[in-house]
Amino acid sequence: xxxxxxxxxxxxxxxxxxxxxxxxxxDAPDTADASAPDALLGPAxxxxxxxxxxxxxxxxxxxxxxIDANTVRRIVRTADVRPDDTVVEVGxxxxxxxLALLEAADRVTAVEIDDVLAAALPAxxxxxxxxxxxxxxxxxxxxxxxxxxxxxxxxxxxANLPYNVAVPVLLHMLERFPTIERTLVMVQAEVADRLxxxxxxxxxxxxxxxxxWYAEVRRAGAIGRTVFWPAPNVDSGLVSLxxxxxxxxxxxSRTEVxxxxxxxxxxxxxxxxxxxxxxxxxxxxxxxxxxxxxxSPQARGEALTVEEFARIAESKGAGA
Numbered sequence: 001x002x003x004x005x006x007x008x009x010x011x012x013x014x015x016x017x018x019x020x021x022x023x024x025x026x027d028a029p030d031t032a033d034a035s036a037p038d039a040l041l042g043p044a045x046x047x048x049x050x051x052x053x054x055x056x057x058x059x060x061x062x063x064x065x066x067i068d069a070n071t072v073r074r075i076v077r078t079a080d081v082r083p084d085d086t087v088v089e090v091g092x093x094x095x096x097x098x099l100a101l102l103e104a105a106d107r108v109t110a111v112e113i114d115d116v117l118a119a120a121l122p123a124x125x126x127x128x129x130x131x132x133x134x135x136x137x138x139x140x141x142x143x144x145x146x147x148x149x150x151x152x153x154x155x156x157x158x159a160n161l162p163y164n165v166a167v168p169v170l171l172h173m174l175e176r177f178p179t180i181e182r183t184l185v186m187v188q189a190e191v192a193d194r195l196x197x198x199x200x201x202x203x204x205x206x207x208x209x210x211x212x213w214y215a216e217v218r219r220a221g222a223i224g225r226t227v228f229w230p231a232p233n234v235d236s237g238l239v240s241l242x243x244x245x246x247x248x249x250x251x252x253s254r255t256e257v258x259x260x261x262x263x264x265x266x267x268x269x270x271x272x273x274x275x276x277x278x279x280x281x282x283x284x285x286x287x288x289x290x291x292x293x294x295x296s297p298q299a300r301g302e303a304l305t306v307e308e309f310a311r312i313a314e315s316k317g318a319g320a
Contacts, residue, residue, distance in 0.1 A: 146176070293315040
């Protein structure tokens with residue numbers, strides 16, 4: 001899809017926004033230091049910027065803005081952002097993490113759905129980090145609908161994902177942009193646990209298996225509530241995903257494998273013979289597929305690896 005959308009209504013006047021100054025003359029010498037201590041946004045900057053824009057964080061979009069510069073720099077370090085990286089960020093908000101990413105990466109592309117925030121972010125970047133502004137791109141869109149990005153293909157995904165759409169957005173971006181090698185997302189702690197869970201863990205489920213289809217997944221730290229405004233009612237966690245050097249070896253497609261995963265966990269208390277009956281056409285057909293895949297019909301989905309789910313997908317119709 002196009003990376004540009006119709007002009008947002010009532011584009012905010014950023015001339016009075018704290019920290020937003022007139023764009024310097026393009027021919028003037030560039031003396032800005034992209035790593036200046038005051039380039040990143042602090043608590044007062046965030047609140048003043050939000051007030052000037054008339055922005056109030058909404059639960060509907062899961063908006064909780066990071067207000068601590070040390071936290072965003074920690075996220076960038078943990079993400080292993082490199083000087084030659086093209087980073088895509090989802091949900092940049094007022095720009096806290098965006099600015100820290102611009103300090104470290106070659107280029108940053110931010111995907112923002114909110115009209116006011118999308119309109120204001122380029123001016124914030126220009127004012128606070130003018131030396132890096134040309135390395136920043138904005139896509140005003142719902143991340144779940146993004147199918148292409150401007151500029152070089154992204155090599156990393158780093159984002160503070162809205163809690164209510166974190167897993168769908170993460171999986172969509174990994175599927176749509178196979179050049180993303182490294183990902184670090186900040187999500188609700190419970191979601192972080194599910195993404196990084198291994199077979200046999202009580203929270204191992206659909207997000208765990210699908211994330212592991214794309215990458216090696218691990219918990220990469222915890223984030224306290226006080227670094228956000230407004231402070232959420234839940235803790236947050238960092239999840240690192242490093243794309244598999246080799247895809248899962250299977251003749252089944254991703255869609256076919258994911259269909260098995262969805263069916264297996266739709267009724268996770270049931271044995272796979274029963275849980276996969278609808279997927280296979282009947283319980284006996286499910287049992288035949290499981291046996292052909294070398295998996296006990298009495299097993300449950302929470303015990304299986306992504307490779308085992310792939311073998312089941314390959315075996316559909318066995319014994320027919």
